[in-house]
Amino acid sequence: MSRKPYIREISKTRWFLRQPRYMRYMAREVTCIFIFAYTFLLIVALARLSQGPDAFQEFLNALRSPLGVLFNLAVLIAAVYHSMSWFNVTPQAMPIQQGEEFVPGSIIVGAHYGAWAVISLIILFLGV
Amino acid sequence: MSEERQIQLEVLRYNPETDSQPRFQTYTVPCVNEWVVLDALNYVKENLDPTLSYRWSCHMAVCGSCGYMINGEPKLGCKAFIHEYGDHIRVEPLAHFPIERDLVTVVEDFIAKLASVKPYLIPKEDKPISAGEFKQTPAELMKFKQYTLCINCMLCYAACPQYGLVPEFLGPAAISMAHRYNQDSRDGGRDQRQEVVASDEGVWECSFVGACSEVCPKHVDPAGALQQVKVASTIDWYKEHLMPWVKK
Ligand code: SF4
Ligand code: FES
Numbered sequence: 444m445s446r447k448p449y450i451r452e453i454s455k456t457r458w459f460l461r462q463p464r465y466m467r468y469m470a471r472e473v474t475c476i477f478i479f480a481y482t483f484l485l486i487v488a489l490a491r492l493s494q495g496p497d498a499f500q501e502f503l504n505a506l507r508s509p510l511g512v513l514f515n516l517a518v519l520i521a522a523v524y525h526s527m528s529w530f531n532v533t534p535q536a537m538p539i540q541q542g543e544e545f546v547p548g549s550i551i552v553g554a555h556y557g558a559w560a561v562i563s564l565i566i567l568f569l570g571v
Numbered sequence: 572m573s574e575e576r577q578i579q580l581e582v583l584r585y586n587p588e589t590d591s592q593p594r595f596q597t598y599t600v601p602c603v604n605e606w607v608v609l610d611a612l613n614y615v616k617e618n619l620d621p622t623l624s625y626r627w628s629c630h631m632a633v634c635g636s637c638g639y640m641i642n643g644e645p646k647l648g649c650k651a652f653i654h655e656y657g658d659h660i661r662v663e664p665l666a667h668f669p670i671e672r673d674l675v676t677v678v679e680d681f682i683a684k685l686a687s688v689k690p691y692l693i694p695k696e697d698k699p700i701s702a703g704e705f706k707q708t709p710a711e712l713m714k715f716k717q718y719t720l721c722i723n724c725m726l727c728y729a730a731c732p733q734y735g736l737v738p739e740f741l742g743p744a745a746i747s748m749a750h751r752y753n754q755d756s757r758d759g760g761r762d763q764r765q766e767v768v769a770s771d772e773g774v775w776e777c778s779f780v781g782a783c784s785e786v787c788p789k790h791v792d793p794a795g796a797l798q799q800v801k802v803a804s805t806i807d808w809y810k811e812h813l814m815p816w817v818k819k
Contacts, residue, residue: 447587448669448677453735465732468780532781535795536802543710
């Protein structure tokens with residue numbers, strides 16, 4: 444008997460609309476655009492700094508404008524979502540075995556959040 | 572007595588001899604709540620339409636042959652209870668695989684990929700039988716036990732959008748199986764497996780959507796295995812390029 448398998452085509456551009464879990468994945472991936480944008484902003488900051496104090500002051504003022512604040516807020520939200528989505532999967536990528544048991548995932552995730560909090564506090568402390 | 576409920580069972584049909592494309596056919600099935608979707612399919616086959624084709628064997632989530640898309644989600648037909656669904660259940664062949672006939676998919680691709688990772692023990696050194704068995708501690712067993720639970724049901728391939736888009740991708744179960752043997756203290760075959768596993772179509776095709784682990788009926792966590800393989804392969808790369816004097 445001859446075979447004639449049928450192949451179902453998948454949309455290359457809209458595949459992620461099929462499933463909520465694909466959309467969650469896309470959300471995680473899209474947040475890195477914001478992180479890229481912020482990295483770019485830091486490079487602009489360096490460029491302005493190299494042009495002297497006036498130029499840098501102008502840059503700082505622009506950051507304090509409503510648009511600048513809005514941008515920073517959007518990046519903050521995106522970065523928090525991005526980091527959390529990665530923290531939450533660390534037990535899968537880095538399981539820790541002790542004897543016959545695995546360290547519970549909540550401890551590995553918790554350690555990441557703890558380290559995050561400590562580093563944020565240090566940066567805050569150095570900043571003020 | 573168990574409650575009986577009329578279910579509209581919508582099944583994707585495809586007959587390669589007469590159809591140019593698949594079509595849905597709906598059957599009205601009197602179900603008992605304790606039934607699983609596979610029971611409903613068997614009811615159709617026995618009472619309504621003997622031409623319906625689908626794979627199954629064990630009816631106890633062991634053989635891995637009854638994977639279907641049930642209401643769009645990859646599931647084992649023998650583990651998907653009717654009481655978890657409404658009165659309308661849609662059953663389709665596993666996504667991302669070509670359809671052979673009705674719910675039967677073409678699985679050669681997966682079988683070939685599984686074989687390509689050498690899913691068997693490759694002992695570190697030859698040992699005559701008289702030298703006795705290879706011993707293993709419970710802790711050494713724990714390191715890979717979870718991956719031995721895979722039943723090759725391919726639900727993870729049906730869930731993986733990457734496999735759907737790039738059919739060359741070695742995929743979750745095959746790589747997890749390679750990882751299972753790599754993690755085995757008795758095994759010495761990792762270098763041989765890495766040629767396939769660490770290739771472009773291997774683990775690096777994975778972008779960690781994580782869908783495979785969400786649908787796996789055996790809690791193998793293939794997504795976790797793949798990330799661990801990535802970490803180990805990255806360490807290999809650094810060792811090779813930055814510390815060539817270090818022996819693997
Ligand atoms: S890893 Fe899980 S979903 Fe994939 S084939 Fe094995 S048992 Fe099935
Ligand atoms: S029939 Fe064997 S796994 Fe469902």
